[in-house]
Amino acid sequence: MIDPAMFPKLAENILNLLNVRDGEAIFISGGIHEQGFLEEIGIQVARRGAEPFIHSVSNDFQKRMLETYTVDQYRRTPKIMKGVTESMDAYVIIEPYFDPSIKSFYREKMQARSDGMFPIMQIIYGEPGKRWVYMGWATEPMAKMYGVPVEILEKLVIGGCNIDYGRLMVDCEYLRKVLDGGRYVHATDPYGTDFKLNIEGRRLNLDDGLWSAEKEAEGNKGGNLPAGEVFVAPVETFGEGRIYCPLTIDDLTRGIIIKGVTLEFKDGTLIPEKCTADTNESVLRDTLEKMVELDIKKYGAPNALKVAELGIGLNPVIDRAIGYILTDEKIGGSVHVAFGRSDMYGGNVQSNMHWDFVTSPEITLEVEYKNGDKKLIMKDGKLQY
Incomplete structure (x- = not known):
């Protein structure tokens, strides 16, 4: 159990990233097992002159709703939630499930829920969008699902939030300068990863855990905690090659671990029939199929297969992959590539999916500039200053 004595500092980290302003309405959401922390966030929001609104439910209620709601009900956009989202100025969500594995038994309903919630996601992450923070959490059932002791999960999530943000800002700014003006990035590792992407002219996003007027002005209105990456759409x-991802989690339910994933893509597009996994390959393929189905329905194109993100992890505390993408993608010395939605941070693709695949932490990454010059960014997972 996370020590309540840490709540004030963790809440302060959230507000530093959110930049709460006098008179604003802040929607705070999570599970009832986090109630004390949610209320601490609310108190700190009130101290800044804003209005907190807290919404929390139990894991039992979430499970019973999954059992009770029909697919058609999940496919409808929730009217009350849509109204709240339109009214709020900013959104805070703390990992809501005490036991996320309950979602793994309701794949069809989770697909329908993704469909129904999409208009709400557009309000938050589309244009003009809302300011937002998504923070992880640690519970015994979560740790069991990821196959680690709860102390390790807490170290990765809570320890990953309690870092030197000044140092992280320096590392993020260094990477921004190195990538600025780059055309191609090339990544390789000892496990078969070998891909090339084009980042020319694309916005460079700094996930340093701190709000800035510059980031908000360019449309970068939110962030995750733990923080710690530089990413670009x-x-x-363009882009082709192979990515080896030791483990990830099913993007549809966020409740099934998939291990030993190999992805192949060409012309910026995943080739599903060439995507494999050592465990739960059927889940990998089924999720891609379901997300493509949703995107064809909405956009007339399989947007879920489009390359969406290149990210470079920089968090100094997060040192291992467990399948929890929120922390895995921040591993210092790792690279991740996502497929699906990218319009919320500088890309042009809308999709119901944004699925990150994190490489081994032994990646080598090189940037090539417009004039043909090249610079080594990372060698065997070590940042090259």
Whole structure:
């Protein structure tokens, strides 16, 4: 159990990233097992002159709703939630499930829920969008699902939030300068990863855990905690190669671990029939199929297969992959590539999916500039200053 004595500092980290302003309405959401922390956030929001609104439910209620709601009900956009989202100025969500594995038994309903919630996601992450923070959490059932002791999960999530943000800002700014003006990035590792992407002219996003007027002005209105990456939306029609991801979690339910994933893509597009996994390959393929189905329905194109993100992890505390993408993608010395939605941070693709695949932490990454010069960014997972 996370020590309540840490709540004030963790809440302060959230508000530093959110930049709460006098008179604003802040929607705070999570599970009832986090109630004390949610209320601490609310108190700190009130101290800044804003209005907190807290919404929390139990894991039992979430499970019973999954059992009770029909697929058609999940496909409808929730009217009350849509109204709240339109009214709020900013959104805070703390990992809501005490036991996320309950979602793994309701794949069809989770697909329908993704469909129904999409208009709400557009209000938050589309244009003009809302300011937002998504923070992780640690519970015994979560740790069991990820196959680690709860102390390790807490170290990765809570320890990953309690870092030197000044140092992280320096590392993020260094990477921004190195990538600025770059055309291609090339990544390789000892496990078969070998891909090339085009980032020319694309916005460079700094996830340093701190709000800035510059980031908000360019449309970067939110962030995750733990923080710690620099990311960019590559050109969607370019890029090819192979990515080896030791483990990830099913993007549809966030409740099933998939291990030993190998992805192949060409012209910026995943080739599903060449995507494999050592465990739960059927889940990998089924999720891609379901998300493509949703995107064809909405956009007339399989947008879920488009390359969406190149990210470079920089968090100094997070040192291992467990399948929890929120922390895995921040591993210092790792690279991740996502497929699906990219319009919320500088790309051009809308999709119901944004699925990150994190490489081994032994990646080598090189940037090539417009004039043909090259610079080594990372060698065997070590940042090259």
